[in-house]
Amino acid sequence: MIIIAFFSITADYFLTFINMMNILKHASVLIVVSLGMTLAILLGKNDMSVGSIMSLVGVVTGICLHRGIPIPLAICVGLAVGSIIGFVNGFLIGYRKFDYWIVTFANMGIAQSLALVISNGATIPGFDSRFRFLGDGQIYGVPVSIIIAIVITMGIMYLTYNTKYGSNIYSVGGNEQVSRYSGIDTNNVIFKTYILSSILAGFAGILLASKVNSASPIAGSGYEFDAIAATLIGGTPFEGGRGGVLGTLIGACIIATLRNGLNMLGLTPPIQFTPIGFIIILIIIFDVLNEKYKERKGGARVEA
Secondary structure, eight states, X not given: OHHHHHHHHHSTTTTSHHHHHHHHHHHHHHHHHHHHHHHHHHTTOOOTTHHHHHHHHHHHHHHHHHTTOOHHHHHHHHHHHHHHHHHHHHIIIIISOOOHHHHHHHHHHHHHHHHHHHTTTXXXXXXXXXXXXXXXXXXXXXXXXXXXXXXXHHHHHHHHHHSHHHHHHHHHHHOHHHHHHTTOOHHHHHHHHHXXXXXXXXXXXXXXXXXXTEEOTTTTTTHHHHHHHHHHHTTOOTTOSSOOHHHHHHHHHHHHHHHHHHHHTTOOHHHHHHHHHXXXXXXXXXXXXXXXXXXXXXXHHHHO
16 A cells, blocks of 8 residues: 555556556566466475576467467467476486575576577567457456466365475475375475476466567566566565465565556666665565564563
8 A cells, every 4th residue: 555655656656557557567467477486485495497498488379379279279389388398397306305596597588598598589570469458458447367377266265275296386386395294295385386386487478479479589578587576575485385376466466556557657667676685685584573563472481
């Protein structure tokens, strides 16, 4: 509410219906990619490759559409290509125990490079109106993209809160070694989570291409940062094991609102990383202080 009040005063036309729709459309893309990031962070890890996967899947899907491949098949091809990156991430991190920062950072570069090579470094413009409906259409005034984002969010919420796999994610994030000793196949949990993260990132890339009616090889650049920010703002800390999807939904809406307002004030995207970065630092500081307070309070109770 503070952010909305601030931009309502400082930015003309911020509270207009058209602008609110723009915020919702941007939030829908960010929500989908942030859900995958949330799953990775719940494990106590992260996925730096999601932005590049968005670009790669968008480009692959766009090329397929331009070559006359039916929309459902083009989407499936795009998601399949993106999931390969997730497969590699999951295998190397889950089964080979490579460092998740190094693996996902390396695959971020690989996916970005593939997107540039496949597209010859050019944006692929203009798609069929049926494809554009996914990202730019409306049903009774509600953007289709936000409906899709909410449906996917509900699905991931069910997965994390009501399935054995979901409880295993929290367990692995809380303590991977203890989880392994308790009989959980931690390698498989990590493997599946990175594949799911890449699929969600790929679908976000498809929504983005549909929304802007073009597929750029750098369209997803920076989304990994916003996805991490949305997850942290939503209450899922870097150490994993706690937090969840619902908070990420709120965090993504906050980031989308903040981005929109800063754009209206004339701040370029590179400059926008500064205030968002400050917010992340404040959240981390608050989280650390809160944990220390709980530890002191717990210690005092034990002594008593």
